[in-house]
Amino acid sequence: MRINLPTWLTIFRVALLPVMVVVYYLPFHGHNITAAIVFVLAAITDWFDGYLARRLNLTSAFGAFLDPVADKLMVAVTLFLLVESHRGGWPGIVMAVTAAVIVGREISISALREWMANIGMRATIKVAFIGKLKTVMQMIALVVLIVQHDAEALRLYHVGEVLLVIAGVLTIWSGLHYLRAAWPMLRDAEPLEDSVERDA
Incomplete structure (x- = not known):
């Protein structure tokens, strides 16, 4: 190759x-x-x-x-890195919950895309504007949080945490957008045979 x-x-x-x-x-x-x-x-x-x-x-x-x-x-490695360095207090809780939402959404949508590809309908959930906006906000939030680790002014006003929460909201919104696009197939499609065997 x-x-x-x-x-x-x-x-x-x-x-x-x-x-x-x-x-x-x-x-x-x-x-x-x-x-x-x-x-x-x-x-x-x-x-x-x-x-x-x-x-x-x-x-x-x-x-x-x-x-x-x-x-x-x-995204996942950076979030785990930042969660580990933000332990304790409400900022740590907010960071951990938001990171879990973002990582959980990524896993869920990846699984959804794989399932849609298996039934030949992957194009139904192609990337939308909200997904691109989510990605941009995530990247900005993560960069600010990395810098914030030793930047007293940013830590004081929790700039990075606020931006990450906004990214988390956009993450949920984009995930719901993809789920809504795929919902007719999820509702009506028969279970895939290999999925049934794997879950048994």
Whole structure:
């Protein structure tokens, strides 16, 4: 299997995640800013690999599989990192609940898309504007929260937590949008045979 440039960028994005985690915990001045830069670099590759794949027609089955996995890993790893560093008090509770909502939505919608693909109806729940808005707000919130770790003014006003809650609301809204689009099939379709066997 030959790996093309967009897929290499996706692999690079995954490789940046442990780098971000290590930098976030290293005891040097500006470690939070450096970790935020690493996160932003990973987010840029998310946009750039998709752009190259469309522009140069460099699509592949492996790239199509890996790209959404890399996106969800990036969000989940960063959320777990931030939840661990925000333990205690109401900010910690809000962070943990919002992170659980976001990760739970990502898992649920991924499962929904897989099921829709199995019945040949994946196009019914293609990405909508609300989903893109949710992604942008998530990225902004996560960058602010990473910086906020050592930024007294941001911590004082809980800027990152507020932005993440907004992202969480958009996450629920977009999830309901996809669920509504898929609901007629969920309501009327017969259970898939392999699903029945797996659940038995």
